[in-house]
Amino acid sequence: MSRVDYNVRAGSSTTSVKIKSFWKKVLMYSVCTLLTIVSIFPFWVLFVNATRESYDIQGAFSLIPSNYLKININSFFTKSNIDVLQSFFNSLFISSTATILTVYFSSLTAYGLVVYNFKLKRAAFTFIMVVLMIPPQVSIIGFISFMMNLGLMDSFIPLIIPAIAAPATVFFMRQFLQSSLPLEIVEAGRIDGTSEFGIFNRIALPIMKPAIATQAIFCFIGNWNNLFLPSMILNSESKRTMPMLVSILSSERYRTDFGMVYLGLLITILPMIVVYLFLSQYIVRGVALGGVKE
Amino acid sequence: MAISDVKPTNASDINSDKIASSSLSKYKNIKAPKKMVSYSKYGYFFILPFFAIYAIFSLYPLLNTIYLSMTQYVKPVMGPVIGPKFVGLSNFKDIVENNRAFGEFTIGAFRNTFIMWSINFIPQISLALLLAAWFTNMRVKMNGAAQGIYKVMIYMPNIITAASISLLFKTLFSYPKGPINLLLIDLGILDDPFRFIETPTSAVLIISFINFWMWYGNTMIILIAGIMGINPSLYDSAEIDGANNGQIFRKITLPLLRPIMLYTLVTSLIGGMQMYDIPRLMAGDVNSTNPANRYIKTVTMYIQELVARPGTSRNYGHSAAVSVLLFLVTATFSIILFYIMRDKDAIKQRKLEKAAKKEAMANE
Numbered sequence: 001m002s003r004v005d006y007n008v009r010a011g012s013s014t015t016s017v018k019i020k021s022f023w024k025k026v027l028m029y030s031v032c033t034l035l036t037i038v039s040i041f042p043f044w045v046l047f048v049n050a051t052r053e054s055y056d057i058q059g060a061f062s063l064i065p066s067n068y069l070k071i072n073i074n075s076f077f078t079k080s081n082i083d084v085l086q087s088f089f090n091s092l093f094i095s096s097t098a099t100i101l102t103v104y105f106s107s108l109t110a111y112g113l114v115v116y117n118f119k120l121k122r123a124a125f126t127f128i129m130v131v132l133m134i135p136p137q138v139s140i141i142g143f144i145s146f147m148m149n150l151g152l153m154d155s156f157i158p159l160i161i162p163a164i165a166a167p168a169t170v171f172f173m174r175q176f177l178q179s180s181l182p183l184e185i186v187e188a189g190r191i192d193g194t195s196e197f198g199i200f201n202r203i204a205l206p207i208m209k210p211a212i213a214t215q216a217i218f219c220f221i222g223n224w225n226n227l228f229l230p231s232m233i234l235n236s237e238s239k240r241t242m243p244m245l246v247s248i249l250s251s252e253r254y255r256t257d258f259g260m261v262y263l264g265l266l267i268t269i270l271p272m273i274v275v276y277l278f279l280s281q282y283i284v285r286g287v288a289l290g291g292v293k294e
Numbered sequence: 295m296a297i298s299d300v301k302p303t304n305a306s307d308i309n310s311d312k313i314a315s316s317s318l319s320k321y322k323n324i325k326a327p328k329k330m331v332s333y334s335k336y337g338y339f340f341i342l343p344f345f346a347i348y349a350i351f352s353l354y355p356l357l358n359t360i361y362l363s364m365t366q367y368v369k370p371v372m373g374p375v376i377g378p379k380f381v382g383l384s385n386f387k388d389i390v391e392n393n394r395a396f397g398e399f400t401i402g403a404f405r406n407t408f409i410m411w412s413i414n415f416i417p418q419i420s421l422a423l424l425l426a427a428w429f430t431n432m433r434v435k436m437n438g439a440a441q442g443i444y445k446v447m448i449y450m451p452n453i454i455t456a457a458s459i460s461l462l463f464k465t466l467f468s469y470p471k472g473p474i475n476l477l478l479i480d481l482g483i484l485d486d487p488f489r490f491i492e493t494p495t496s497a498v499l500i501i502s503f504i505n506f507w508m509w510y511g512n513t514m515i516i517l518i519a520g521i522m523g524i525n526p527s528l529y530d531s532a533e534i535d536g537a538n539n540g541q542i543f544r545k546i547t548l549p550l551l552r553p554i555m556l557y558t559l560v561t562s563l564i565g566g567m568q569m570y571d572i573p574r575l576m577a578g579d580v581n582s583t584n585p586a587n588r589y590i591k592t593v594t595m596y597i598q599e600l601v602a603r604p605g606t607s608r609n610y611g612h613s614a615a616v617s618v619l620l621f622l623v624t625a626t627f628s629i630i631l632f633y634i635m636r637d638k639d640a641i642k643q644r645k646l647e648k649a650a651k652k653e654a655m656a657n658e
Contacts, residue, residue: 021434028428028436036447045473046462058471061480105343112340116333124341133628137568137594138621141614142358165348196336225455227571228594246457250575261465268458276453280446287512288519
């Protein structure tokens with residue numbers, strides 16, 4: 001009797017658990033789907049409005065694309081005196097050179113800190129840890145007055161050369177090297193008569209490829225999206241970067257033609273959307289790696 | 295401290311000596327030409343570029359900023375430059391004593407930045423925690439492919455140029471015929487268009503929302519990684535003990551996740567204090583007369599405004615003083631973070647030492 005009773009109770013409880021977990025699943029999927037829609041919604045409205053006529057945009061809200069995209073593109077490239085291509089190549093140039101410098105020299109520094117045992121090794125690493133979180137914004141006034149003295153205002157150099165010293169990237173590379181560079185390989189290279197820099201370039205760098213790829217993606221995105229420093233350093237029109245172009249779009253001059261503003265915005269976000277389309281897997285994985293720092 | 299400093303050095307030196315001697319041991323009659331060549335000095339060459347560039351382009355500007363913060367240094371629109379003339383701490387005194395427009399604006403900028411950061415962070419960490427718990431739930435499992443798509447979509451706003459996103463929201467919320475106003479009137483929620491960007495409360499809320507929307511995906515992924523790092527046997531034994539989901543989350547996940555949550559808190563706070571792109575674009579032209587601008591002006595916006603507002607004098611001394619305050623605030627948070635992470639590192643160092651010792655023993 002008691003045995004049967006027990007079975008009945010167990011049975012009913014598993015069904016209730018099943019029902020419970022079914023409704024929980026419904027809740028989870030609907031919340032996540034809703035959040036996905038919230039992520040896409042502004043960009044979808046942006047895209048739709050870039051394909052509509054300025055008059056229509058102000059007339060009614062719509063989620064269905066219209067057929068004014070071509071006309072908007074034409075008027076954007078003829079009427080506005082915004083040189084998108086120039087800005088695109090400026091951003092591309094600054095971001096790629098800065099990224100190359102950051103990943104190469106950070107790898108170099110991290111390698112030096114992992115492979116060699118010199119007197120100031122610990123002090124050097126502690127220093128990097130200390131300055132890791134200091135954002136460059138806090139020293140901007142000293143930086144600008146220094147650049148004025150050097151005559152480097154309105155030049156790309158202040159945006160590129162400092163990329164050689166990137167404490168956060170060094171930190172990440174060091175963690176990676178410690179777990180994946182066997183010191184025996186370095187020894188083997190020495191026995192083969194390879195020079196110290198040769199060992200780094202030909203043996204260590206290839207091993208570091210996955211870490212370099214992750215850091216390069218984030219470094220590039222960070223440089224591409226940067227607005228503060230370029231807007232303080234650059235002032236001639238031909239040197240504008242893509243985010244600076246957005247500030248131009250926001251000025252009163254373009255306030256009247258909404259189709260053009262939306263199209264301009266679409267153009268500024270398109271490169272990052274394309275990058276994300278191809279690299280989203282790596283990017284999401286990279287965030288997880290960088291966060292735990294293990 | 296001193297002992298632990300020396301130990302790893304010894305351990306790996308022994309290690310490399312071992313390898314060298316074992317490779318030479320076959321040729322015992324051949325005298326080793328020079329004893330082990332010491333490669334240690336090469337370390338300095340490898341780290342030199344970093345430190346040289348850091349000293350020139352970051353450290354010197356930082357010290358320069360600190361010096362300038364103690365000077366009177368003004369470039370008027372017309373006439374000669376005043377200063378830099380050393381005035382001690384008088385710039386800071388103006389701030390602390392809330393003197394004149396300068397002190398008032400500085401304190402206001404710090405307050406605005408902190409308010410906009412806090413409004414974004416509390417919902418950000420809560421939602422990220424909820425989603426992280428869902429994505430790692432072992433009992434009610436979500437489909438793996440669906441999870442991947444959700445993660446990618448939720449993270450997406452984070453990589454898109456913040457300036458573009460800000461102008462996009464500003465245009466969406468614009469008065470009187472922006473898409474949001476049109477939609478809300480269509481739905482009957484509003485009778486007349488609302489000035490979202492020109493009303494302080496709504497402008498602050500929109501900026502906070504953009505920050506939240508851009509960053510909760512990032513926080514979520516970090517928290518998921520943290521939960522995945524927790525020893526699974528803890529969950530197994532909790533399950534055997536008959537703990538329910540809520541209990542497991544409260545008694546195992548949350549306490550073990552605390553360091554990572556602290557890490558997200560501090561990095562978010564440091565990043566939040568530099569907030570610039572979003573409120574900058576929201577505020578529009580430097581000469582814009584938007585009444586909400588007083589409430590969305592952040593610290594970095596004010597630092598820039600003091601030296602780069604067209605048609606007014608440029609006050610480098612004041613701007614540097616605000617920068618130094620921002621530096622002090624950031625440094626305080628950094629020190630907290632440094633202590634959190636340093637502990638971890640020490641543990642790792644000890645592990646490495648042990649491993650090196652073991653290897654040395656095995657080679658014997």
